[in-house]
Amino acid sequence: MATAVPVERDAVAQAFPRPAQELPLPGAVLRRTATAAGPPATAVVDLLAAGVGPARAAASTAAALTAAALDGGPYDLVVSAGIGGGFAPGAPLGSLVVADAITVADLGAETADGFLPVTELGFGTVTHRPPESLVRAVAEATGARIGTALTVSTVTGTADRAAALRARHPRALAEGMEGFGVAEAAAAQGVPVLEIRAISNPVGPRDRAAWRIGDALAALTAAFGKLAPALESWKPHDQ
Numbered sequence: 752m753a754t755a756v757p758v759e760r761d762a763v764a765q766a767f768p769r770p771a772q773e774l775p776l777p778g779a780v781l782r783r784t785a786t787a788a789g790p791p792a793t794a795v796v797d798l799l800a801a802g803v804g805p806a807r808a809a810a811s812t813a814a815a816l817t818a819a820a821l822d823g824g825p826y827d828l829v830v831s832a833g834i835g836g837g838f839a840p841g842a843p844l845g846s847l848v849v850a851d852a853i854t855v856a857d858l859g860a861e862t863a864d865g866f867l868p869v870t871e872l873g874f875g876t877v878t879h880r881p882p883e884s885l886v887r888a889v890a891e892a893t894g895a896r897i898g899t900a901l902t903v904s905t906v907t908g909t910a911d912r913a914a915a916l917r918a919r920h921p922r923a924l925a926e927g928m929e930g931f932g933v934a935e936a937a938a939a940q941g942v943p944v945l946e947i948r949a950i951s952n953p954v955g956p957r958d959r960a961a962w963r964i965g966d967a968l969a970a971l972t973a974a975f976g977k978l979a980p981a982l983e984s985w986k987p988h989d990q
């Protein structure tokens with residue numbers, strides 16, 4: 752489970768009552784815990800404060816994935832989780848979004864005719880798709896709304912930018928800064944990925960007074976409390 756900052760990691764950790772063990776890695780520190788159910792359903796859960804932004808999140812997630820694989824216990828799933836901006840009216844403050852598409856919104860080239868995604872320049876990828884069955888199970892368990900989660904390197908701060916993103920990505924519900932980086936790291940090692948965002952602020956004109964970070968962190972804790980059974984029962988071949 753990769754969040755950006757420790758306060759998000761700790762909000763997720765509250766949903767896992769077992770004490771966490773700290774595991775330092777080169778470039779990252781894991782907190783290892785487990786789901787509450789007893790054996791055989793218990794699942795090991797590694798929590799990682801992976802850093803802010805797609806590059807740092809990708810680097811930390813790659814370190815954790817590589818360490819797990821070399822240790823003989825590769826991950827079945829990587830989850831990118833945190834607070835995020837919400838596109839109105841689909842994703843109001845305090846709501847939860849689970850991504851069926853994790854899309855990088857600003858990786859490409861600006862041209863006189865508008866933005867060209869990197870795929871139209873002939874390389875890379877701009878979208879990762881989480882397993883459909885898992886997205887549905889998480890939405891059913893938590894009440895999360897299903898849609899595209901955009902990853903940006905610059906937080907949207909104007910109505911014009913929000914409108915441009917909405918025009919290019921009509922299914923966008925959430926905006927964050929890490930999901931695509933985490934997904935790239937997971938995809939490089941063939942591991943499925945999920946992104947869950949609790950909405951702390953609207954995507955649009957900058958208004959720090961409108962942030963509801965406490966409510967979003969509480970929504971994150973509540974979501975992870977409800978989705979442990981969905982994660983435990985999901986098998987990678989259910990995709």
Ligand SMILES: O=C(O)c1cccc(C(=O)CC[C@H]2O[C@@H](n3cnc4c(=O)[nH]cnc43)[C@H](O)[C@@H]2O)c1
Nearest residue numbers: 755803834835836906907926927928929952954957
């Ligand atoms: O200074 C601002 O106007 C501003 C507005 C929203 C978020 C920030 C951050 O520095 C938080 C970045 C952090 O939180 C996630 N996050 C939360 N809301 C958003 C958003 O609207 N757009 C993108 N990222 C958001 C993000 O994943 C980072 O981890 C500053």
